[in-house]
Amino acid sequence: MSKLSRAAATSQTLSLVAMEEASRLGLREADLEHLLLALVVSDQPAGIALRSTGITLADARTAVESLHSEQLASLGISTGLPDAGRIVFHETGGYEWTRRASDLIGRAAGRGRAGDAAAVLRELLAEPSGLVTDLLERLGTTPQQVLAELARVEAEPRPRQARPRAPGVATGSAETFVPASVDEVWALVSAPGRVPEWYPSIASVETTGSGEETTWAARTSTTDSSGKPVRVRPDRLRCQVELVDSSPRTRVRWRFVYPDAAVRRPVVVEIALAPTAGGTQVSVVQTWVRSTGWRAVVAAPLRPLQRVLLWLAVFQTGSAISRAFRQPHLPSDRDSASYPQE
Structure with missing residues (x-):
């Protein structure tokens, strides 16, 4: 698979899951935390590395919802967010990335980068806002530990099964x-x-x-x-x-x-x-x-x-x-x- 095809497939996959996760919370914009949730369930080495540190989708969702509630409380809003519901992305419309999430995905496919989920994860871990670091700490790990696990997973050979092509x-x-x-x-x-x-x-x-x-x-x-x-x-x-x-x-x-x-x-x-x-x-x-x-x-x-x-x-x-x-x-x-x- 070429870099262009790999980047397009990665963007399509992560965008779909991230926006599905945003739709559970009644949001129309997918941000960095939703990108992290999408990476947690990625089949690529990035997802394997995150799950190997003990992160599950259920725990990651809880960490995101807890962070959102604390952010509202810091603004003096005590009503809280509605409970997460069903994935309604496919039944509704108008979803998009936030600017910073879109720029991050673009950087992961830039010059000298592979454009795969691992490149997106590395950009996410280096993102300066501290949001992802906060979420990882809530999940009992750190960006350094995730990077070390990613390096380990990428070093392992991944068997590929060649399927014979039948004519017609x-x-x-x-x-x-x-x-x-x-x-x-x-x-x-x-x-x-x-x-x-x-x-x-x-x-x-x-x-x-x-x-x-x-x-x-x-x-x-x-x-x-x-x-x-x-x-x-x-x-x-x-x-x-x-x-x-x-x-x-x-x-x-x-x-x-x-x-x-x-x-x-x-x-x-x-x-x-x-x-x-x-x-x-x-x-x-x-x-x-x-x-x-x-x-x-x-x-x-x-x-x-x-x-x-x-x-x-x-x-x-x-x-x-x-x-x-x-x-x-x-x-x-x-x-x-x-x-x-x-």
Whole structure:
């Protein structure tokens, strides 16, 4: 991955999570503290380093909320902030970075810097306001300890699995960290009735509860996350969801087909789980069959755009899995002691 692509992917990932976290607090601007929360759940070495110091998302959220309350009290405001609620970023609009947070992310992608989450974390730790230092002290650590842990994590080899490219098939992959145990994540991604919670284009799946099915009828979403109608082709309203294979608590593979489409090009989504410090590392791989014949010739110049769209698709799936466990009603959001440790 080029530096430009890495910086763009990092910015997209951190921006989404930070603004989701800001939306829990009723805010429309994401600032440095929300950037720290996004880094805590990053799948990159920056997130691993923060979690290796013992920081959990639940504890980091508590530290941020405590800091906000103290800041208001210092101004003579005793009413306090409303309790944190659900993530409503996808149902609302008008979110943006504060100027200092935006400038910081820009510096992390500047000359001589990698543009990844580690570069963002280093800039955040060097930020002169003292806000992040204060938060880290509340969490029982210091910028120096985090930097030392980051250096250790970056020095460790990170295995990469090369996936063979099959002719006529497009493949995209993404990694994400989920602040929940493998058992909790498995319960989500292996249940047909819960597919709509992590696969954005599916609105509902019809299940009988017999436990013997491997194929289910589903309906495609006709509204976006904010409730606004979206245009869906008539031949895409029905979908067939098939469980291709699974290995309990390790891997599951789903196949999505539109039975009414004149040309059926199935989409296969494979989700792999592995325990890691503070939760679960989730790998999402999505494949679909490319067009053939004259359609393939016409589509060839659009391959770069197709790769971007494919990455966005797997990114959205991974983000939805993570977001499901960052909503306040889930036990994983309250009980950090249940997380497996490396």
